[in-house]
Amino acid sequence: MADISTQELASAFGISPQRLSIIAKQIDLQPTESTVKGRTRFYDRNAVRKILALRGVNYPRNKIICVANNKGGVGKTSIATFLAKRLVAMGFDTLLVDTDPQANSTSYFMGDKPYDKVLLDCISNGTAVEDVVKEVEPGLSILPSSLRNSRLEIELLHAKQNSGTFFKKLLQKQNVNYIIMDLSPSFSTINFMAMVAADMILIPTILTKFSIEGVQMTLDTINDMREIYPDAKAEIKCVINQIDVRVSSQLAYISALHELGVPMFTTTLRSDVAVNKNQGGILRDLSSKSGFYEDICKFTNEVVGIQSTDSKELNN
Ligand SMILES: Nc1ncnc2c1ncn2[C@@H]1O[C@H](COP(=O)(O)OP(=O)(O)OP(=O)(O)O)[C@@H](O)[C@H]1O
Ligand SMILES: [Mg+2]
Structure with a gap:
Protein backbone atom coordinates (compact mmCIF):
# COMPACT_ATOMS: atom_id res chain seq x y z
CA MET A 1 0.00 0.00 0.00
CA ASN A 58 2.66 0.52 20.68
CA TYR A 59 4.96 -1.41 18.33
CA PRO A 60 4.81 -4.90 19.92
CA ARG A 61 7.29 -7.72 19.34
CA ASN A 62 5.96 -10.79 17.51
CA LYS A 63 2.30 -10.24 18.40
CA ILE A 64 0.46 -13.20 16.83
CA ILE A 65 -2.93 -12.60 15.24
CA CYS A 66 -4.47 -15.69 13.77
CA VAL A 67 -7.29 -15.28 11.27
CA ALA A 68 -9.67 -18.20 11.70
CA ASN A 69 -13.15 -19.34 10.78
CA ASN A 70 -14.06 -22.92 10.09
CA LYS A 71 -16.36 -21.78 7.27
CA GLY A 72 -14.66 -21.34 3.92
CA GLY A 73 -14.79 -18.21 1.78
CA VAL A 74 -15.58 -15.67 4.52
CA GLY A 75 -12.56 -13.42 3.83
CA LYS A 76 -9.77 -14.86 6.02
CA THR A 77 -7.18 -14.54 3.26
CA SER A 78 -8.40 -11.15 1.99
CA ILE A 79 -8.32 -9.72 5.51
CA ALA A 80 -4.99 -11.34 6.44
CA THR A 81 -3.26 -10.03 3.29
CA PHE A 82 -4.64 -6.48 3.34
CA LEU A 83 -4.24 -6.16 7.10
CA ALA A 84 -0.59 -7.22 6.65
CA LYS A 85 -0.08 -4.69 3.84
CA ARG A 86 -1.61 -1.85 5.80
CA LEU A 87 0.42 -2.72 8.92
CA VAL A 88 3.56 -2.52 6.79
CA ALA A 89 2.54 0.88 5.37
CA MET A 90 2.16 2.08 8.95
CA GLY A 91 5.70 1.03 9.76
CA PHE A 92 4.94 -2.22 11.58
CA ASP A 93 7.31 -4.99 10.51
CA THR A 94 5.07 -7.93 9.69
CA LEU A 95 5.36 -11.64 9.00
CA LEU A 96 2.49 -13.34 7.20
CA VAL A 97 2.33 -17.05 7.96
CA ASP A 98 0.33 -19.03 5.41
CA THR A 99 -0.61 -22.44 6.80
CA ASP A 100 -3.37 -23.12 4.26
CA PRO A 101 -2.43 -25.69 1.56
CA GLN A 102 -4.63 -23.65 -0.85
CA ALA A 103 -1.77 -21.09 -0.52
CA ASN A 104 -3.92 -18.10 -1.57
CA SER A 105 -2.04 -15.48 0.44
CA THR A 106 1.29 -16.95 -0.69
CA SER A 107 0.37 -16.65 -4.36
CA TYR A 108 -0.95 -13.13 -3.80
CA PHE A 109 2.48 -11.99 -2.61
CA MET A 110 4.80 -14.38 -4.40
CA GLY A 111 2.94 -15.06 -7.63
CA ASP A 112 4.83 -17.54 -9.76
CA LYS A 113 8.19 -16.89 -8.10
CA PRO A 114 9.77 -20.22 -7.22
CA TYR A 115 9.69 -21.08 -3.52
CA ASP A 116 10.71 -24.56 -2.59
CA LYS A 117 10.41 -24.64 1.18
CA VAL A 118 7.24 -24.43 3.24
CA LEU A 119 6.16 -25.05 6.84
CA LEU A 120 6.09 -28.80 6.20
CA ASP A 121 9.90 -28.77 5.84
CA CYS A 122 10.33 -27.29 9.33
CA ILE A 123 8.40 -30.28 10.71
CA SER A 124 9.45 -33.16 8.49
CA ASN A 125 13.16 -32.51 7.98
CA GLY A 126 14.06 -29.92 10.59
CA THR A 127 14.64 -27.04 8.14
CA ALA A 128 15.20 -23.83 10.12
CA VAL A 129 12.23 -21.48 9.80
CA GLU A 130 14.67 -18.68 8.89
CA ASP A 131 15.45 -20.64 5.70
CA VAL A 132 11.77 -20.78 4.78
CA VAL A 133 10.71 -17.18 5.51
CA LYS A 134 11.10 -14.84 2.51
CA GLU A 135 11.08 -11.05 2.50
CA VAL A 136 8.63 -9.90 -0.19
CA GLU A 137 8.94 -6.14 0.33
CA PRO A 138 10.59 -3.89 2.94
CA GLY A 139 8.93 -4.69 6.27
CA LEU A 140 6.92 -7.66 4.98
CA SER A 141 7.99 -11.29 5.07
CA ILE A 142 6.04 -14.43 4.35
CA LEU A 143 6.29 -17.98 5.55
CA PRO A 144 4.85 -19.48 2.36
CA SER A 145 2.54 -22.41 1.87
CA SER A 146 1.90 -24.78 -1.00
CA LEU A 147 -0.16 -27.87 -1.69
CA ARG A 148 2.66 -29.83 -0.04
CA ASN A 149 1.31 -28.58 3.30
CA SER A 150 -1.63 -30.98 2.77
CA ARG A 151 0.73 -33.51 4.37
CA LEU A 152 1.06 -31.46 7.56
CA GLU A 153 -1.44 -33.56 9.52
CA ILE A 154 0.30 -36.85 8.72
CA GLU A 155 3.73 -35.39 9.44
CA LEU A 156 2.53 -33.95 12.74
CA LEU A 157 1.34 -37.43 13.75
CA HIS A 158 4.85 -38.79 13.17
CA ALA A 159 6.76 -35.82 14.52
CA LYS A 160 4.96 -35.79 17.89
CA GLN A 161 5.26 -32.03 18.25
CA ASN A 162 4.04 -30.37 21.43
CA SER A 163 0.90 -28.53 20.26
CA GLY A 164 1.11 -26.15 23.21
CA THR A 165 4.52 -24.76 22.33
CA PHE A 166 5.05 -25.53 18.63
CA PHE A 167 4.47 -22.08 17.07
CA LYS A 168 5.87 -20.08 19.98
CA LYS A 169 9.14 -22.04 19.66
CA LEU A 170 9.15 -21.96 15.87
CA LEU A 171 8.63 -18.20 15.70
CA GLN A 172 10.53 -17.07 18.79
CA LYS A 173 13.57 -15.82 16.86
CA GLN A 174 11.50 -13.69 14.51
CA ASN A 175 11.84 -10.02 15.21
CA VAL A 176 8.79 -8.30 13.79
CA ASN A 177 5.92 -6.37 15.30
CA TYR A 178 3.01 -8.50 14.04
CA ILE A 179 2.72 -12.11 12.89
CA ILE A 180 -0.49 -12.63 10.92
CA MET A 181 -1.52 -16.25 10.38
CA ASP A 182 -3.88 -17.14 7.55
CA LEU A 183 -5.56 -20.43 8.47
CA SER A 184 -7.43 -22.95 6.34
CA PRO A 185 -11.16 -23.55 6.94
CA SER A 186 -10.74 -26.74 8.98
CA PHE A 187 -10.33 -28.16 12.45
CA SER A 188 -6.80 -29.32 11.73
CA THR A 189 -4.03 -29.85 14.26
CA ILE A 190 -2.01 -27.04 12.70
CA ASN A 191 -4.93 -24.61 13.18
CA PHE A 192 -5.28 -25.76 16.76
CA MET A 193 -1.56 -25.14 17.33
CA ALA A 194 -1.85 -21.68 15.78
CA MET A 195 -4.75 -20.76 18.05
CA VAL A 196 -2.83 -21.91 21.14
CA ALA A 197 0.05 -19.59 20.20
CA ALA A 198 -2.11 -16.60 19.26
CA ASP A 199 -2.35 -13.34 21.16
CA MET A 200 -5.50 -12.56 19.19
CA ILE A 201 -7.88 -14.83 17.28
CA LEU A 202 -9.57 -12.72 14.64
CA ILE A 203 -12.74 -14.36 13.34
CA PRO A 204 -14.05 -12.89 10.09
CA THR A 205 -17.63 -13.64 9.20
CA ILE A 206 -20.02 -12.78 6.43
CA LEU A 207 -23.69 -12.33 7.21
CA THR A 208 -25.01 -15.75 6.21
CA LYS A 209 -26.34 -18.67 8.25
CA PHE A 210 -23.39 -20.97 7.53
CA SER A 211 -20.75 -18.37 8.25
CA ILE A 212 -22.28 -17.56 11.64
CA GLU A 213 -22.45 -21.29 12.38
CA GLY A 214 -18.75 -21.28 11.51
CA VAL A 215 -18.17 -18.55 14.12
CA GLN A 216 -20.00 -20.66 16.71
CA MET A 217 -17.93 -23.73 15.82
CA THR A 218 -14.72 -21.74 15.97
CA LEU A 219 -15.70 -20.44 19.43
CA ASP A 220 -16.45 -24.04 20.52
CA THR A 221 -13.00 -25.13 19.33
CA ILE A 222 -11.40 -22.23 21.23
CA ASN A 223 -13.24 -23.35 24.38
CA ASP A 224 -11.97 -26.93 23.91
CA MET A 225 -8.47 -25.58 23.40
CA ARG A 226 -8.65 -23.55 26.61
CA GLU A 227 -9.60 -26.65 28.57
CA ILE A 228 -6.50 -28.44 27.31
CA TYR A 229 -4.22 -25.36 27.42
CA PRO A 230 -5.44 -23.09 30.23
CA ASP A 231 -2.46 -20.81 29.53
CA ALA A 232 -3.75 -19.99 26.04
CA LYS A 233 -4.96 -16.44 26.52
CA ALA A 234 -5.79 -15.10 23.09
CA GLU A 235 -8.18 -12.19 22.89
CA ILE A 236 -11.07 -13.19 20.59
CA LYS A 237 -12.63 -10.69 18.24
CA CYS A 238 -14.99 -11.01 15.31
CA VAL A 239 -15.19 -8.75 12.24
CA ILE A 240 -18.07 -8.58 9.77
CA ASN A 241 -16.96 -8.82 6.14
CA GLN A 242 -18.81 -8.23 2.87
CA ILE A 243 -21.44 -6.06 4.48
CA ASP A 244 -23.98 -4.71 2.00
CA VAL A 245 -26.66 -2.38 3.31
CA ARG A 246 -28.87 -3.16 0.29
CA VAL A 247 -29.30 -6.76 1.46
CA SER A 248 -32.01 -6.57 4.12
CA SER A 249 -31.57 -10.20 5.27
CA GLN A 250 -28.13 -9.27 6.62
CA LEU A 251 -29.73 -7.37 9.55
CA ALA A 252 -31.16 -10.56 11.07
CA TYR A 253 -27.74 -12.16 10.99
CA ILE A 254 -26.20 -9.20 12.82
CA SER A 255 -28.57 -9.95 15.75
CA ALA A 256 -27.70 -13.67 15.55
CA LEU A 257 -24.03 -12.73 15.78
CA HIS A 258 -24.60 -10.49 18.81
CA GLU A 259 -26.44 -13.37 20.51
CA LEU A 260 -23.23 -15.41 20.39
CA GLY A 261 -21.72 -12.87 22.79
CA VAL A 262 -18.45 -12.65 20.86
CA PRO A 263 -16.60 -9.29 21.09
CA MET A 264 -16.88 -7.42 17.78
CA PHE A 265 -14.71 -4.92 15.96
CA THR A 266 -16.56 -1.64 15.47
CA THR A 267 -15.35 -1.42 11.88
CA THR A 268 -17.19 -3.53 9.32
CA LEU A 269 -15.75 -4.35 5.90
CA ARG A 270 -17.84 -3.52 2.87
CA SER A 271 -18.57 -5.85 -0.02
CA ASP A 272 -16.43 -4.49 -2.85
CA VAL A 273 -15.75 -5.87 -6.32
CA ALA A 274 -12.18 -4.53 -6.10
CA VAL A 275 -11.35 -7.36 -3.66
CA ASN A 276 -12.43 -10.00 -6.14
CA LYS A 277 -10.29 -8.51 -8.87
CA ASN A 278 -7.33 -8.65 -6.52
CA GLN A 279 -7.79 -12.32 -5.80
CA GLY A 280 -7.78 -12.98 -9.53
CA GLY A 281 -4.40 -11.30 -9.69
CA ILE A 282 -5.79 -8.57 -11.97
CA LEU A 283 -4.97 -5.76 -9.57
CA ARG A 284 -1.83 -5.85 -7.45
CA ASP A 285 -3.17 -3.24 -5.09
CA LEU A 286 -6.48 -1.79 -4.01
CA SER A 287 -7.37 1.68 -5.17
CA SER A 288 -7.39 4.10 -2.24
CA LYS A 289 -10.87 5.07 -3.50
CA SER A 290 -12.30 1.59 -2.92
CA GLY A 291 -14.66 1.06 0.01
CA PHE A 292 -12.75 -2.01 1.21
CA TYR A 293 -9.47 -0.03 1.24
CA GLU A 294 -11.06 2.67 3.40
CA ASP A 295 -12.51 0.05 5.75
CA ILE A 296 -9.30 -1.97 6.05
CA CYS A 297 -7.45 1.24 7.00
CA LYS A 298 -9.94 1.94 9.80
CA PHE A 299 -9.88 -1.71 10.81
CA THR A 300 -6.07 -1.74 11.04
CA ASN A 301 -6.23 1.35 13.27
CA GLU A 302 -8.56 -0.60 15.56
CA VAL A 303 -6.29 -3.66 15.54
CA VAL A 304 -3.23 -1.65 16.60
CA GLY A 305 -5.21 0.36 19.14
CA ILE A 306 -5.15 3.82 17.57
CA GLN A 307 -7.75 5.81 19.41
CA SER A 308 -9.25 8.78 17.74
CA THR A 309 -8.94 11.58 20.29
CA ASP A 310 -11.82 13.77 21.38
CA SER A 311 -12.93 16.20 18.69
CA LYS A 312 -12.12 19.01 21.12
CA GLU A 313 -8.51 18.53 20.08
CA LEU A 314 -9.38 19.38 16.48
CA ASN A 315 -8.39 22.98 16.94
CA ASN A 316 -5.41 22.41 19.23
N1 LIG B 1 -15.14 -7.48 1.27
C1 LIG B 1 -15.21 -8.23 0.16
N2 LIG B 1 -15.87 -7.79 -0.93
C2 LIG B 1 -15.97 -8.54 -2.06
N3 LIG B 1 -15.43 -9.75 -2.19
C3 LIG B 1 -14.77 -10.26 -1.13
C4 LIG B 1 -14.61 -9.53 0.09
N4 LIG B 1 -13.90 -10.30 0.95
C5 LIG B 1 -13.62 -11.44 0.29
N5 LIG B 1 -14.12 -11.43 -0.95
C6 LIG B 1 -14.06 -12.49 -1.97
O1 LIG B 1 -14.63 -13.68 -1.43
C7 LIG B 1 -13.89 -14.82 -1.84
C8 LIG B 1 -13.38 -15.55 -0.59
O2 LIG B 1 -12.48 -14.70 0.10
P1 LIG B 1 -11.18 -15.28 0.81
O3 LIG B 1 -10.42 -16.16 -0.12
O4 LIG B 1 -10.48 -14.13 1.43
O5 LIG B 1 -11.89 -16.18 1.93
P2 LIG B 1 -11.23 -17.29 2.89
O6 LIG B 1 -12.03 -17.27 4.14
O7 LIG B 1 -9.79 -17.07 2.99
O8 LIG B 1 -11.52 -18.61 2.05
P3 LIG B 1 -10.94 -20.08 2.40
O9 LIG B 1 -11.72 -20.54 3.58
O10 LIG B 1 -11.20 -20.89 1.16
O11 LIG B 1 -9.48 -19.94 2.70
C9 LIG B 1 -12.76 -14.30 -2.72
O12 LIG B 1 -13.15 -14.44 -4.06
C10 LIG B 1 -12.64 -12.84 -2.35
O13 LIG B 1 -12.19 -12.06 -3.43
MG1 LIG C 1 -8.18 -18.40 2.60
Whole structure:
Protein backbone atom coordinates (compact mmCIF):
# COMPACT_ATOMS: atom_id res chain seq x y z
CA MET A 1 0.00 0.00 0.00
CA ALA A 2 1.08 3.49 -0.75
CA ASP A 3 2.50 6.17 1.50
CA ILE A 4 -0.02 7.72 3.89
CA SER A 5 -1.26 11.30 3.55
CA THR A 6 -1.37 13.95 6.28
CA GLN A 7 -5.17 13.96 6.02
CA GLU A 8 -5.45 10.20 6.51
CA LEU A 9 -3.12 10.13 9.51
CA ALA A 10 -4.84 13.13 11.05
CA SER A 11 -8.29 11.60 10.72
CA ALA A 12 -7.09 8.34 12.34
CA PHE A 13 -6.26 10.32 15.47
CA GLY A 14 -9.24 12.68 15.16
CA ILE A 15 -6.98 15.73 14.95
CA SER A 16 -6.73 18.41 12.30
CA PRO A 17 -4.26 18.06 9.39
CA GLN A 18 -2.61 21.27 10.61
CA ARG A 19 -2.01 19.73 14.04
CA LEU A 20 -0.61 16.58 12.41
CA SER A 21 1.78 18.71 10.32
CA ILE A 22 3.00 20.45 13.48
CA ILE A 23 3.61 17.06 15.13
CA ALA A 24 5.48 15.81 12.04
CA LYS A 25 7.69 18.90 12.08
CA GLN A 26 8.79 18.05 15.64
CA ILE A 27 10.28 14.80 14.36
CA ASP A 28 13.60 14.52 12.68
CA LEU A 29 12.32 13.15 9.34
CA GLN A 30 14.73 12.43 6.51
CA PRO A 31 13.91 14.28 3.26
CA THR A 32 13.18 10.92 1.58
CA GLU A 33 10.64 9.98 4.24
CA SER A 34 7.99 12.44 3.11
CA THR A 35 6.98 13.71 -0.31
CA VAL A 36 4.59 16.35 -1.58
CA LYS A 37 2.23 15.60 -4.47
CA GLY A 38 0.03 18.52 -5.48
CA ARG A 39 -1.02 20.10 -2.19
CA THR A 40 -0.78 16.89 -0.17
CA ARG A 41 2.12 15.59 1.88
CA PHE A 42 2.62 11.81 2.07
CA TYR A 43 4.67 9.92 4.65
CA ASP A 44 6.51 6.66 4.00
CA ARG A 45 6.48 3.78 6.49
CA ASN A 46 9.53 5.02 8.41
CA ALA A 47 7.99 8.45 8.86
CA VAL A 48 4.61 7.02 9.86
CA ARG A 49 6.34 4.80 12.42
CA LYS A 50 8.04 7.82 13.98
CA ILE A 51 4.81 9.85 14.07
CA LEU A 52 2.75 6.99 15.52
CA ALA A 53 5.36 6.20 18.15
CA LEU A 54 5.30 9.86 19.22
CA ARG A 55 1.50 9.58 19.58
CA GLY A 56 2.01 6.63 21.95
CA VAL A 57 1.13 3.80 19.54
CA ASN A 58 2.66 0.52 20.68
CA TYR A 59 4.96 -1.41 18.33
CA PRO A 60 4.81 -4.90 19.92
CA ARG A 61 7.29 -7.72 19.34
CA ASN A 62 5.96 -10.79 17.51
CA LYS A 63 2.30 -10.24 18.40
CA ILE A 64 0.46 -13.20 16.83
CA ILE A 65 -2.93 -12.60 15.24
CA CYS A 66 -4.47 -15.69 13.77
CA VAL A 67 -7.29 -15.28 11.27
CA ALA A 68 -9.67 -18.20 11.70
CA ASN A 69 -13.15 -19.34 10.78
CA ASN A 70 -14.06 -22.92 10.09
CA LYS A 71 -16.36 -21.78 7.27
CA GLY A 72 -14.66 -21.34 3.92
CA GLY A 73 -14.79 -18.21 1.78
CA VAL A 74 -15.58 -15.67 4.52
CA GLY A 75 -12.56 -13.42 3.83
CA LYS A 76 -9.77 -14.86 6.02
CA THR A 77 -7.18 -14.54 3.26
CA SER A 78 -8.40 -11.15 1.99
CA ILE A 79 -8.32 -9.72 5.51
CA ALA A 80 -4.99 -11.34 6.44
CA THR A 81 -3.26 -10.03 3.29
CA PHE A 82 -4.64 -6.48 3.34
CA LEU A 83 -4.24 -6.16 7.10
CA ALA A 84 -0.59 -7.22 6.65
CA LYS A 85 -0.08 -4.69 3.84
CA ARG A 86 -1.61 -1.85 5.80
CA LEU A 87 0.42 -2.72 8.92
CA VAL A 88 3.56 -2.52 6.79
CA ALA A 89 2.54 0.88 5.37
CA MET A 90 2.16 2.08 8.95
CA GLY A 91 5.70 1.03 9.76
CA PHE A 92 4.94 -2.22 11.58
CA ASP A 93 7.31 -4.99 10.51
CA THR A 94 5.07 -7.93 9.69
CA LEU A 95 5.36 -11.64 9.00
CA LEU A 96 2.49 -13.34 7.20
CA VAL A 97 2.33 -17.05 7.96
CA ASP A 98 0.33 -19.03 5.41
CA THR A 99 -0.61 -22.44 6.80
CA ASP A 100 -3.37 -23.12 4.26
CA PRO A 101 -2.43 -25.69 1.56
CA GLN A 102 -4.63 -23.65 -0.85
CA ALA A 103 -1.77 -21.09 -0.52
CA ASN A 104 -3.92 -18.10 -1.57
CA SER A 105 -2.04 -15.48 0.44
CA THR A 106 1.29 -16.95 -0.69
CA SER A 107 0.37 -16.65 -4.36
CA TYR A 108 -0.95 -13.13 -3.80
CA PHE A 109 2.48 -11.99 -2.61
CA MET A 110 4.80 -14.38 -4.40
CA GLY A 111 2.94 -15.06 -7.63
CA ASP A 112 4.83 -17.54 -9.76
CA LYS A 113 8.19 -16.89 -8.10
CA PRO A 114 9.77 -20.22 -7.22
CA TYR A 115 9.69 -21.08 -3.52
CA ASP A 116 10.71 -24.56 -2.59
CA LYS A 117 10.41 -24.64 1.18
CA VAL A 118 7.24 -24.43 3.24
CA LEU A 119 6.16 -25.05 6.84
CA LEU A 120 6.09 -28.80 6.20
CA ASP A 121 9.90 -28.77 5.84
CA CYS A 122 10.33 -27.29 9.33
CA ILE A 123 8.40 -30.28 10.71
CA SER A 124 9.45 -33.16 8.49
CA ASN A 125 13.16 -32.51 7.98
CA GLY A 126 14.06 -29.92 10.59
CA THR A 127 14.64 -27.04 8.14
CA ALA A 128 15.20 -23.83 10.12
CA VAL A 129 12.23 -21.48 9.80
CA GLU A 130 14.67 -18.68 8.89
CA ASP A 131 15.45 -20.64 5.70
CA VAL A 132 11.77 -20.78 4.78
CA VAL A 133 10.71 -17.18 5.51
CA LYS A 134 11.10 -14.84 2.51
CA GLU A 135 11.08 -11.05 2.50
CA VAL A 136 8.63 -9.90 -0.19
CA GLU A 137 8.94 -6.14 0.33
CA PRO A 138 10.59 -3.89 2.94
CA GLY A 139 8.93 -4.69 6.27
CA LEU A 140 6.92 -7.66 4.98
CA SER A 141 7.99 -11.29 5.07
CA ILE A 142 6.04 -14.43 4.35
CA LEU A 143 6.29 -17.98 5.55
CA PRO A 144 4.85 -19.48 2.36
CA SER A 145 2.54 -22.41 1.87
CA SER A 146 1.90 -24.78 -1.00
CA LEU A 147 -0.16 -27.87 -1.69
CA ARG A 148 2.66 -29.83 -0.04
CA ASN A 149 1.31 -28.58 3.30
CA SER A 150 -1.63 -30.98 2.77
CA ARG A 151 0.73 -33.51 4.37
CA LEU A 152 1.06 -31.46 7.56
CA GLU A 153 -1.44 -33.56 9.52
CA ILE A 154 0.30 -36.85 8.72
CA GLU A 155 3.73 -35.39 9.44
CA LEU A 156 2.53 -33.95 12.74
CA LEU A 157 1.34 -37.43 13.75
CA HIS A 158 4.85 -38.79 13.17
CA ALA A 159 6.76 -35.82 14.52
CA LYS A 160 4.96 -35.79 17.89
CA GLN A 161 5.26 -32.03 18.25
CA ASN A 162 4.04 -30.37 21.43
CA SER A 163 0.90 -28.53 20.26
CA GLY A 164 1.11 -26.15 23.21
CA THR A 165 4.52 -24.76 22.33
CA PHE A 166 5.05 -25.53 18.63
CA PHE A 167 4.47 -22.08 17.07
CA LYS A 168 5.87 -20.08 19.98
CA LYS A 169 9.14 -22.04 19.66
CA LEU A 170 9.15 -21.96 15.87
CA LEU A 171 8.63 -18.20 15.70
CA GLN A 172 10.53 -17.07 18.79
CA LYS A 173 13.57 -15.82 16.86
CA GLN A 174 11.50 -13.69 14.51
CA ASN A 175 11.84 -10.02 15.21
CA VAL A 176 8.79 -8.30 13.79
CA ASN A 177 5.92 -6.37 15.30
CA TYR A 178 3.01 -8.50 14.04
CA ILE A 179 2.72 -12.11 12.89
CA ILE A 180 -0.49 -12.63 10.92
CA MET A 181 -1.52 -16.25 10.38
CA ASP A 182 -3.88 -17.14 7.55
CA LEU A 183 -5.56 -20.43 8.47
CA SER A 184 -7.43 -22.95 6.34
CA PRO A 185 -11.16 -23.55 6.94
CA SER A 186 -10.74 -26.74 8.98
CA PHE A 187 -10.33 -28.16 12.45
CA SER A 188 -6.80 -29.32 11.73
CA THR A 189 -4.03 -29.85 14.26
CA ILE A 190 -2.01 -27.04 12.70
CA ASN A 191 -4.93 -24.61 13.18
CA PHE A 192 -5.28 -25.76 16.76
CA MET A 193 -1.56 -25.14 17.33
CA ALA A 194 -1.85 -21.68 15.78
CA MET A 195 -4.75 -20.76 18.05
CA VAL A 196 -2.83 -21.91 21.14
CA ALA A 197 0.05 -19.59 20.20
CA ALA A 198 -2.11 -16.60 19.26
CA ASP A 199 -2.35 -13.34 21.16
CA MET A 200 -5.50 -12.56 19.19
CA ILE A 201 -7.88 -14.83 17.28
CA LEU A 202 -9.57 -12.72 14.64
CA ILE A 203 -12.74 -14.36 13.34
CA PRO A 204 -14.05 -12.89 10.09
CA THR A 205 -17.63 -13.64 9.20
CA ILE A 206 -20.02 -12.78 6.43
CA LEU A 207 -23.69 -12.33 7.21
CA THR A 208 -25.01 -15.75 6.21
CA LYS A 209 -26.34 -18.67 8.25
CA PHE A 210 -23.39 -20.97 7.53
CA SER A 211 -20.75 -18.37 8.25
CA ILE A 212 -22.28 -17.56 11.64
CA GLU A 213 -22.45 -21.29 12.38
CA GLY A 214 -18.75 -21.28 11.51
CA VAL A 215 -18.17 -18.55 14.12
CA GLN A 216 -20.00 -20.66 16.71
CA MET A 217 -17.93 -23.73 15.82
CA THR A 218 -14.72 -21.74 15.97
CA LEU A 219 -15.70 -20.44 19.43
CA ASP A 220 -16.45 -24.04 20.52
CA THR A 221 -13.00 -25.13 19.33
CA ILE A 222 -11.40 -22.23 21.23
CA ASN A 223 -13.24 -23.35 24.38
CA ASP A 224 -11.97 -26.93 23.91
CA MET A 225 -8.47 -25.58 23.40
CA ARG A 226 -8.65 -23.55 26.61
CA GLU A 227 -9.60 -26.65 28.57
CA ILE A 228 -6.50 -28.44 27.31
CA TYR A 229 -4.22 -25.36 27.42
CA PRO A 230 -5.44 -23.09 30.23
CA ASP A 231 -2.46 -20.81 29.53
CA ALA A 232 -3.75 -19.99 26.04
CA LYS A 233 -4.96 -16.44 26.52
CA ALA A 234 -5.79 -15.10 23.09
CA GLU A 235 -8.18 -12.19 22.89
CA ILE A 236 -11.07 -13.19 20.59
CA LYS A 237 -12.63 -10.69 18.24
CA CYS A 238 -14.99 -11.01 15.31
CA VAL A 239 -15.19 -8.75 12.24
CA ILE A 240 -18.07 -8.58 9.77
CA ASN A 241 -16.96 -8.82 6.14
CA GLN A 242 -18.81 -8.23 2.87
CA ILE A 243 -21.44 -6.06 4.48
CA ASP A 244 -23.98 -4.71 2.00
CA VAL A 245 -26.66 -2.38 3.31
CA ARG A 246 -28.87 -3.16 0.29
CA VAL A 247 -29.30 -6.76 1.46
CA SER A 248 -32.01 -6.57 4.12
CA SER A 249 -31.57 -10.20 5.27
CA GLN A 250 -28.13 -9.27 6.62
CA LEU A 251 -29.73 -7.37 9.55
CA ALA A 252 -31.16 -10.56 11.07
CA TYR A 253 -27.74 -12.16 10.99
CA ILE A 254 -26.20 -9.20 12.82
CA SER A 255 -28.57 -9.95 15.75
CA ALA A 256 -27.70 -13.67 15.55
CA LEU A 257 -24.03 -12.73 15.78
CA HIS A 258 -24.60 -10.49 18.81
CA GLU A 259 -26.44 -13.37 20.51
CA LEU A 260 -23.23 -15.41 20.39
CA GLY A 261 -21.72 -12.87 22.79
CA VAL A 262 -18.45 -12.65 20.86
CA PRO A 263 -16.60 -9.29 21.09
CA MET A 264 -16.88 -7.42 17.78
CA PHE A 265 -14.71 -4.92 15.96
CA THR A 266 -16.56 -1.64 15.47
CA THR A 267 -15.35 -1.42 11.88
CA THR A 268 -17.19 -3.53 9.32
CA LEU A 269 -15.75 -4.35 5.90
CA ARG A 270 -17.84 -3.52 2.87
CA SER A 271 -18.57 -5.85 -0.02
CA ASP A 272 -16.43 -4.49 -2.85
CA VAL A 273 -15.75 -5.87 -6.32
CA ALA A 274 -12.18 -4.53 -6.10
CA VAL A 275 -11.35 -7.36 -3.66
CA ASN A 276 -12.43 -10.00 -6.14
CA LYS A 277 -10.29 -8.51 -8.87
CA ASN A 278 -7.33 -8.65 -6.52
CA GLN A 279 -7.79 -12.32 -5.80
CA GLY A 280 -7.78 -12.98 -9.53
CA GLY A 281 -4.40 -11.30 -9.69
CA ILE A 282 -5.79 -8.57 -11.97
CA LEU A 283 -4.97 -5.76 -9.57
CA ARG A 284 -1.83 -5.85 -7.45
CA ASP A 285 -3.17 -3.24 -5.09
CA LEU A 286 -6.48 -1.79 -4.01
CA SER A 287 -7.37 1.68 -5.17
CA SER A 288 -7.39 4.10 -2.24
CA LYS A 289 -10.87 5.07 -3.50
CA SER A 290 -12.30 1.59 -2.92
CA GLY A 291 -14.66 1.06 0.01
CA PHE A 292 -12.75 -2.01 1.21
CA TYR A 293 -9.47 -0.03 1.24
CA GLU A 294 -11.06 2.67 3.40
CA ASP A 295 -12.51 0.05 5.75
CA ILE A 296 -9.30 -1.97 6.05
CA CYS A 297 -7.45 1.24 7.00
CA LYS A 298 -9.94 1.94 9.80
CA PHE A 299 -9.88 -1.71 10.81
CA THR A 300 -6.07 -1.74 11.04
CA ASN A 301 -6.23 1.35 13.27
CA GLU A 302 -8.56 -0.60 15.56
CA VAL A 303 -6.29 -3.66 15.54
CA VAL A 304 -3.23 -1.65 16.60
CA GLY A 305 -5.21 0.36 19.14
CA ILE A 306 -5.15 3.82 17.57
CA GLN A 307 -7.75 5.81 19.41
CA SER A 308 -9.25 8.78 17.74
CA THR A 309 -8.94 11.58 20.29
CA ASP A 310 -11.82 13.77 21.38
CA SER A 311 -12.93 16.20 18.69
CA LYS A 312 -12.12 19.01 21.12
CA GLU A 313 -8.51 18.53 20.08
CA LEU A 314 -9.38 19.38 16.48
CA ASN A 315 -8.39 22.98 16.94
CA ASN A 316 -5.41 22.41 19.23
N1 LIG B 1 -15.14 -7.48 1.27
C1 LIG B 1 -15.21 -8.23 0.16
N2 LIG B 1 -15.87 -7.79 -0.93
C2 LIG B 1 -15.97 -8.54 -2.06
N3 LIG B 1 -15.43 -9.75 -2.19
C3 LIG B 1 -14.77 -10.26 -1.13
C4 LIG B 1 -14.61 -9.53 0.09
N4 LIG B 1 -13.90 -10.30 0.95
C5 LIG B 1 -13.62 -11.44 0.29
N5 LIG B 1 -14.12 -11.43 -0.95
C6 LIG B 1 -14.06 -12.49 -1.97
O1 LIG B 1 -14.63 -13.68 -1.43
C7 LIG B 1 -13.89 -14.82 -1.84
C8 LIG B 1 -13.38 -15.55 -0.59
O2 LIG B 1 -12.48 -14.70 0.10
P1 LIG B 1 -11.18 -15.28 0.81
O3 LIG B 1 -10.42 -16.16 -0.12
O4 LIG B 1 -10.48 -14.13 1.43
O5 LIG B 1 -11.89 -16.18 1.93
P2 LIG B 1 -11.23 -17.29 2.89
O6 LIG B 1 -12.03 -17.27 4.14
O7 LIG B 1 -9.79 -17.07 2.99
O8 LIG B 1 -11.52 -18.61 2.05
P3 LIG B 1 -10.94 -20.08 2.40
O9 LIG B 1 -11.72 -20.54 3.58
O10 LIG B 1 -11.20 -20.89 1.16
O11 LIG B 1 -9.48 -19.94 2.70
C9 LIG B 1 -12.76 -14.30 -2.72
O12 LIG B 1 -13.15 -14.44 -4.06
C10 LIG B 1 -12.64 -12.84 -2.35
O13 LIG B 1 -12.19 -12.06 -3.43
MG1 LIG C 1 -8.18 -18.40 2.60
